[in-house]
Amino acid sequence: MLDRDEDILKAAEDWQKAGRGVALATVVETWGSAPRPAGSSLVINDEGTFLGSVSGGCVEGAVVTEAMDVIQSGKPRMLEFGVADETAWNVGLSCGGTIRVFVEKVG
Amino acid sequence: MKLAILHELNAERAARRPAILVTDTESGEQRLVKAKDFAKDPLGAELEKQLRMGKSGNVEAGGKKLFLNVYAPTAKLVIIGAVHISQALAPLARSLGYDVTVIDPRTAFASPERFPDIPLVAEWPDTALPPLNVDAYTAFVAVTHDPKIDDPALLHAFERNCFYIGALGSRKTHAKRGDRLRAQGAKDSDVARIRAPIGLAIGAVSPSEIAVSIMAEITAVLRLPPKEKEEAA
Numbered sequence: 001m002l003d004r005d006e007d008i009l010k011a012a013e014d015w016q017k018a019g020r021g022v023a024l025a026t027v028v029e030t031w032g033s034a035p036r037p038a039g040s041s042l043v044i045n046d047e048g049t050f051l052g053s054v055s056g057g058c059v060e061g062a063v064v065t066e067a068m069d070v071i072q073s074g075k076p077r078m079l080e081f082g083v084a085d086e087t088a089w090n091v092g093l094s095c096g097g098t099i100r101v102f103v104e105k106v107g
Numbered sequence: 108m109k110l111a112i113l114h115e116l117n118a119e120r121a122a123r124r125p126a127i128l129v130t131d132t133e134s135g136e137q138r139l140v141k142a143k144d145f146a147k148d149p150l151g152a153e154l155e156k157q158l159r160m161g162k163s164g165n166v167e168a169g170g171k172k173l174f175l176n177v178y179a180p181t182a183k184l185v186i187i188g189a190v191h192i193s194q195a196l197a198p199l200a201r202s203l204g205y206d207v208t209v210i211d212p213r214t215a216f217a218s219p220e221r222f223p224d225i226p227l228v229a230e231w232p233d234t235a236l237p238p239l240n241v242d243a244y245t246a247f248v249a250v251t252h253d254p255k256i257d258d259p260a261l262l263h264a265f266e267r268n269c270f271y272i273g274a275l276g277s278r279k280t281h282a283k284r285g286d287r288l289r290a291q292g293a294k295d296s297d298v299a300r301i302r303a304p305i306g307l308a309i310g311a312v313s314p315s316e317i318a319v320s321i322m323a324e325i326t327a328v329l330r331l332p333p334k335e336k337e338e339a340a
Contacts, residue, residue, distance in 0.1 A: 009120065013113050024108055028132060028174040029165060039163030039176050076135035102132055102174065107110045 008052040012043040012106050021046035022106040023067035027054050028078075032097030043106075046071050054101050055081070067103050076104040112139050116178065123180035123242055127154050130174045132165075150175075159330060180244045181206055182329065185269075187232060187260040188251035189216035192275070195318035196248070197225045203322060205246070210235045212256065232260035246271035246325045248305065258287055265297040271328045273305040273321060 009024075016022045025042040027034070035056035042052040042060060044067040054063060059081045066079055082098030112128070116139055119126040125142040129150065145154045153166050153175065163176045184200045186193045189211035197207045210228045211217040217229040228235040241247065247264040249257040252275060261284075264272045276284060281303040288298055306320030307327070 009113065009117055012108075013110070013117055016110055016113070026130075026174075026176060028130075028163075037163070038165075038174075076132075078132060102130065104108055104130075104135055106108050106113060 008041050008043050011051050015043070015045045016107045021071035023070045023103055024106050025054055025063045025067055025079075025101050025103045027099050028102045029100040030097060031082075031099075034097035034099045036099075042067075044068075044071075055099060059099070059101075063101055063103065070103045070105050074105050076102065078102055108137060112137055115139055120178055120180070123240075123244055125158055125177070125179045125244075127157060128176040128178065130176065131171050132174050133172060156332075159332065161330075180242075182270075183208070183239075183241070183245040184325070185210065185236075185239060185241060185245055185247050185260075185264075187211070187247075187249040187257055188253075188275075189213070189218075189222060189227065190250055190252075192250050192314045192317050192321075194221055195313075195315040196250075196321060197222060199315075199318045199322055200246075200325075201225070203326070208239060210260070211251065232256060232263060236260065236263045241267040241269060243268045243270055245269045246273075246329075248273045248321060250275040250305070252276065254284065254287060258284070258291065261288060261301065262291060262293060265293055265300070271302070271325045272300050273302040273324065275305050276303055278304065 012022055012024055023044045025044065027036055027038050027040045030038055036054055040054055042050055042054045042063060044050040044064050048064060050064055054060065063079065066077065070077060079101045116126060116128060119141060127140050128137060129140060130137045140148050140154060142158060145151050148154060150168060157164055157175050157177050158179060161177060161179050166173050166175060182205050184205040184207045186196060186209045189209050193209055197209055200207050208226045208228060209217065209222055210232060212229060212231045214229045217227045219227065241263060247269040249260050251257050257274060261274060274284065285298040302324060306317055307323045309320045311317045311320040
């Protein structure tokens with residue numbers, strides 16, 4: 001979709017320049033009724049502050065935890081999240097899909 | 108992401124120039140490709156397609172799995188004329204993700220009561236348009252029926268290379284408009300860019316239906332590849 005994530009990448013740059021450890025998490029693939037499309041991103045700093053969204057709230061907590069490791073190690077990683085429950089899927093719950101999220105360190 | 112790439116990407120976004128970030132999702136290697144460099148890029152065709160669709164996605168190239176993250180500016184819609192059609196067009200365009208501005212020097216038309224929540228500029232186009240930074244990611248619609256207002260606005264749209272330029276009026280009205288614009292320095296190729304009569308031919312009658320036909324035409328110009336675009340016109 002048209003870019004509405006103005007402040008996320010700006011925050012990533014500002015935080016990094018201010019000396020914080022920063023990671024960027026980006027949805028790279030979705031299946032089923034994933035709530036946020038590929039390209040959606042979440043920026044996280046080493047204080048645990050984050051901005052943006054990769055799932056509308058379902059998996060952000062887990063992504064933030066993984067991002068802390070990525071900030072430490074500097075190595076990117078791919079995360080996969082899904083809700084296997086067919087019932088959840090069928091009733092159209094927003095998290096009834098699967099997403100792959102690429103997490104990388106900034107800087 | 109390297110800070111230099113992030114900085115470059117933010118600069119392109121601030122300047123409303125499209126770019127695609129190509130990431131090898133296994134190694135983490137990245138490069139930023141600006142839209143002006145698509146043609147000479149090995150992934151050129153894929154990059155063009157993803158940008159046109161405004162959609163990020165994955166491709167395989169040279170045994171590598173690459174994620175193409177599309178950064179396209181938010182499209183703008185400038186409407187010249189705070190008329191009845193515009194009252195239907197502005198909220199429809201906004202629901203489609205456009206940043207909408209309505210311009211009309213006639214304050215009786217350009218009133219907040221008629222356009223709740225829509226940015227309105229009650230000035231002549233010569234004053235109203237320059238600060239708006241009309242660009243190639245702007246759709247431009249002139250619907251006042253008044254040449255004093257529409258014509259200078261259309262000249263500005265040509266100059267800024269708007270991706271869509273439409274104007275209200277029958278074929279006859281449009282032929283006269285073409286003569287006037289050429290007399291003011293517009294090229295034949297500029298005049299040929301105006302979609303008139305405006306909107307896809309769907310038999311629209313009411314202002315809301317005309318708004319649908321205009322947004323359908325703008326969407327086609329934005330999303331279809333060049334060949335299919337001509338067929339839809």
